[in-house]
Amino acid sequence: MPTSVLFVCVHNAGRSQMAAAWLAHLAGEDVEVRSAGSTPADEVNPAVVAAMREVGIDIAVETPKVLTHDAVAASDICITMGCGDACPVFPGKRYLDWKLPDPAGQGIDAVRPIRDEIKALVESLIAEISSSGAPATRPGPP
Numbered sequence: 001m002p003t004s005v006l007f008v009c010v011h012n013a014g015r016s017q018m019a020a021a022w023l024a025h026l027a028g029e030d031v032e033v034r035s036a037g038s039t040p041a042d043e044v045n046p047a048v049v050a051a052m053r054e055v056g057i058d059i060a061v062e063t064p065k066v067l068t069h070d071a072v073a074a075s076d077i078c079i080t081m082g083c084g085d086a087c088p089v090f091p092g093k094r095y096l097d098w099k100l101p102d103p104a105g106q107g108i109d110a111v112r113p114i115r116d117e118i119k120a121l122v123e124s125l126i127a128e129i130s131s132s133g134a135p136a137t138r139p140g141p142p
Helices: 015-030 046-054 069-073 108-132
Strands: 003-009 031-037 077-080 094-097
Touching (some): 003 015, 077 108
Parallel strands (some): 077 094
């Protein structure tokens, strides 16, 4: 059974969408990927779509999704990106908080370094998941 990862940010329109796309692209079927937002936007940030398209990943068809208890419960690892305490906490889950700038309202020049930082974090996450064979758990919030 693949490791399940949930990426959460406020609007599910930028950081969490890029992280989910990178993880799906780089890890393939080795992971199950979800993303959600505590207050989802109407659409994915166009600058984020353009920045991901530059690296060959098309997320234009993605739509922001609302964060649910079920999504957290079904995930092994929950990675938050600036959503504070909006993510419910379940025992036995692993929680990480990635401190990343919010691309909301930014142009593509500001989004590119965020995209690249997210890729590096995702690559480290994949290496960790691969080396451990299963996600480590840590109770409590990030």
